[in-house]
Amino acid sequence: MTEKTYGIVGLGLMGGSFARAIRGNILTGPGCKGKILALDRDPEVLRDALGEGIIDRAFPPQDAPEMLRSCDVVFLCLYPARTVDFLKEHRGDFKAPSIVTDISGVKAALARELPGILSPDFDFILGHPMAGGEKEGWANASGKIFRGRNYILMPLPSNTPGDLSFFRGLVAALGFSRIVETDCAAHDSKIAFTSQLCHVIACALVDSAEDTGVTSFGGGSFEDLTRIAMINAPLWTELFFTNKAVLLERIGAFEKSLGALKAMLVKDERAGLLAWLSQVREKRIDMSRIEIHAANGEKKSP
Amino acid sequence: MTEKTYGIVGLGLMGGSFARAIRGNILTGPGCKGKILALDRDPEVLRDALGEGIIDRAFPPQDAPEMLRSCDVVFLCLYPARTVDFLKEHRGDFKAPSIVTDISGVKAALARELPGILSPDFDFILGHPMAGGEKEGWANASGKIFRGRNYILMPLPSNTPGDLSFFRGLVAALGFSRIVETDCAAHDSKIAFTSQLCHVIACALVDSAEDTGVTSFGGGSFEDLTRIAMINAPLWTELFFTNKAVLLERIGAFEKSLGALKAMLVKDERAGLLAWLSQVREKRIDMSRIEIHAANGEKKSP
Structure with a gap:
């Protein structure tokens, strides 16, 4: 080397x-x-x-x-x-x-x-x-x-x-x-979720902000979710369009999840929302565990 | 003291x-x-x-x-x-x-x-x-x-x-x-955006994940966007329902922004998406400036 x-x-x-x-x-x-x-x-x-x-x-x-x-x-x-x-x-x-x-x-x-x-x-x-x-x-x-x-x-x-x-x-x-x-197909499919969908969401969230002064009321969540919205527009326009079909699928799945949460709010389904949020919490904790496990045990470098 | x-x-x-x-x-x-x-x-x-x-x-x-x-x-x-x-x-x-x-x-x-x-x-x-x-x-x-x-x-x-x-x-x-x-009304309105909507989005994103192993393909964005999805379900169920009307408005505005981005993808409007992302970038950079300015200059503590 x-x-x-x-x-x-x-x-x-x-x-x-x-x-x-x-x-x-x-x-x-x-x-x-x-x-x-x-x-x-x-x-x-x-x-x-x-x-x-x-x-x-x-x-x-x-x-x-x-x-x-x-x-x-x-x-x-x-x-x-x-x-x-x-x-x-x-x-x-x-x-x-x-x-x-x-x-x-x-x-x-x-x-x-x-x-x-x-x-x-x-x-x-x-x-x-x-x-x-x-x-x-x-x-x-x-x-x-x-x-x-x-x-x-x-x-x-x-x-x-x-x-x-x-x-x-x-x-x-x-x-x-x-x-x-x-392989390339699996890469593009996973990346549409972990990277492109996240950039799409961050940008939509910033776009939907009423005014730019709203961050005076921030507690870190908004900042964490939207840091990537300071986006390199030409690069990401190319990335989004190059992976358009899979990305649109991922956006659709996200919209469906968001719609499910919204419906529970509208219909006043408190027990349903509590159960749904508890499940999401467990899923996210599992994801962290896998991340940590992989980082410790699955290194493939020689 | x-x-x-x-x-x-x-x-x-x-x-x-x-x-x-x-x-x-x-x-x-x-x-x-x-x-x-x-x-x-x-x-x-x-x-x-x-x-x-x-x-x-x-x-x-x-x-x-x-x-x-x-x-x-x-x-x-x-x-x-x-x-x-x-x-x-x-x-x-x-x-x-x-x-x-x-x-x-x-x-x-x-x-x-x-x-x-x-x-x-x-x-x-x-x-x-x-x-x-x-x-x-x-x-x-x-x-x-x-x-x-x-x-x-x-x-x-x-x-x-x-x-x-x-x-x-x-x-x-x-x-x-x-x-x-x-005041209380302005607080609840701002918080619906900077805090509650962010938690709603993070949870919907985790819910929409196909499998929990997807984070092996993460580059930090997914992790940053969804850390708050390790949510205290009883507390946030209460917060979401207590602020339901404003939160539903914020979710609606976000869905509209997401829909606009999606429509540009579907209709192959490359120039439109490039301009939209460039605008989002500027808006987010303005938000950081306000944040920094406020942190430095607007302290109201004696």
Whole structure:
């Protein structure tokens, strides 16, 4: 790990955080031969990253082939559609052999386009780091956002056991505490619930606020529920539409649950609401238990 | 403040936290003459609180008159309906003069019953500490839950300026960082949004989860949105029904916002969704600004 050349395509919040975490957790020793190369369309971001000593070399987009030819591990930190385009465009530019991975929050389009993307030159590992923050961009990048978080991997038949094992170790070294493995369809289905539906709800809640001064009356709940409504609108518009069918199903299920609660209120069903809330409480406590259990016992990193 | 006798009625999460915060922040010096008396129906809780040195004397419910006669400041830390009953039952038992305050999350019933509650003997100050936690009871009480939180006061014409001023100082000393003043109707209306609607949404979201293992795919959003779904079912059933009319309005407004977002998805209105999300982002950022500004500049404590 300490001798590899890492390439980061896109030095935004995620790419910048990967660069910082690699520099801070992996390429630490003084005699360490590993390097970080980075590509971004914003020259100022590249200058900053170089100046801070986070990256070793900077590349503008037109020099992508030159950079990719030198990288043993490439993190594509672009929006989902752009990730597909970049892979198609640069399919012949990656080093052979190398590992290439993405961070797309929805995998359907990638899964569909794989035949035109995969190549014997590089091992493409589909990944989704479950981390982020409401403040985007290089300026807010931090290796700390990965600590204790989940990393979802969707291994492909083309992935070699050696590359997968190396990548699991790399992800653990970057601070992620649990690696979950699944396939693209299951990923998109689960993510529609745990991530996209939550963003949809948070945004609808903020939209429905009568006035912005209402938080003077807050006790923490509103703040916790809506922090993610400080949303990166272009990214999430893309994510919502890319996973539209499953997301609409999840919104429908949520509306049904909300409707059930509302009906009990309207019909003055006190005993019914008490029982329903008690059940919800138990379900949420079970979810925490599973979370804790998984975090302690199910680490799949080597 | 350090010479008063404080009475806590109900040593649950809130009452217990008041007792701990008074002991930890106010009655600290060695020569301090102030005392804490507490009443609870659970003898074991009283024994614990005495043993830990948090309270000075413990009273079972039947000895309420004896305790109330000695207290300069009484915190009623009961569920809303029980608070009204207790005040009616013990109207003649409070020390004259003394300050009595409640923590009810909904004020409509209290406001309605005031004529049968108020007395020249004691100054009843309506309050709502915006703090809590998903783990209830004395065992989880902690003075720390008040730090940096909002305290809502609903001054009555009967409250003396001196008592209100003393109480604001007391609340600030307990760790609350902002005191907001309003009336009962406005309180119930705002709280229906910032607190009750949030609990309703969190519970509906947990209810709509397909399986409890879905959190292995979480990135923090689901956890943040649903922590409050580990709900105290009897308390919140009472709160929801006591504020039913306003809460139903808030649920309706939220459903409308959610419906607007859903319609844009269904109709493939990408530009519309992008604009809507951008607007939500700005609104939420404004809310944070107001929060921060209020926390820094609008403290009303003396």
